[in-house]
Amino acid sequence: GKPIIPYEEIGAETLSQLVDAFYARVAAHPKLQPIFPDDLSETARKQKQFLTQYLGGPNLYSEEHGHPRLKARHNPFAITPARAQAWLECMSEAMDEVGLSGKFRETLYNRLVLTAHHMINESDSEE
Numbered sequence: 655g656k657p658i659i660p661y662e663e664i665g666a667e668t669l670s671q672l673v674d675a676f677y678a679r680v681a682a683h684p685k686l687q688p689i690f691p692d693d694l695s696e697t698a699r700k701q702k703q704f705l706t707q708y709l710g711g712p713n714l715y716s717e718e719h720g721h722p723r724l725k726a727r728h729n730p731f732a733i734t735p736a737r738a739q740a741w742l743e744c745m746s747e748a749m750d751e752v753g754l755s756g757k758f759r760e761t762l763y764n765r766l767v768l769t770a771h772h773m774i775n776e777s778d779s780e781e
């Protein structure tokens with residue numbers, strides 16, 4: 655039947671490709687690159703774990719790192735509205751690259767918009 659768990663709908667392989675396509679763009683983005691580590695392999699590994707549980711799959715992130723507390727974990731970084739927009743643009747392009755489309759893509763993207771906006775902790779003028 656129709657999968658009801660988003661993680662099962664996207665699958666581990668496409669989710670992994672999505673995260674890799676996303677961080678390739680983050681690494682090249684002038685607004686994002688300065689606040690991320692040079693080596694994004696550990697960041698990507700954690701994001702794969704996080705998105706797995708965000709989409710209803712196994713709680714891989716929490717099993718290794720505890721409660722996500724995403725807003726608190728982003729506090730050390732200046733997350734401005736412009737950076738949130740850049741993050742979402744990188745994600746949208748990554749979704750294009752791995753071929754996500756339709757209702758699934760729309761629903762996931764809209765959720766990520768809300769989460770990204772929640773992470774904002776500084777205004778653009780202070781950038």
Ligand code: HEM
Pocket residue numbers: 686689690691696697700701704719724727728731733737738739741766769770771773774
């Ligand atoms: C970690 C930036 C939004 C999930 C990070 C790190 C930065 C960052 C700089 C630290 C990377 C490292 O040291 O390895 C941003 C910016 C965002 C944003 C600029 C724009 C709004 C999001 C969103 C999510 C997310 C929307 C979830 C859907 C994560 C996770 C980590 C992380 C899971 C790893 C936390 C850990 O260290 O355990 N982010 N982020 N971020 N971010 Fe974001």
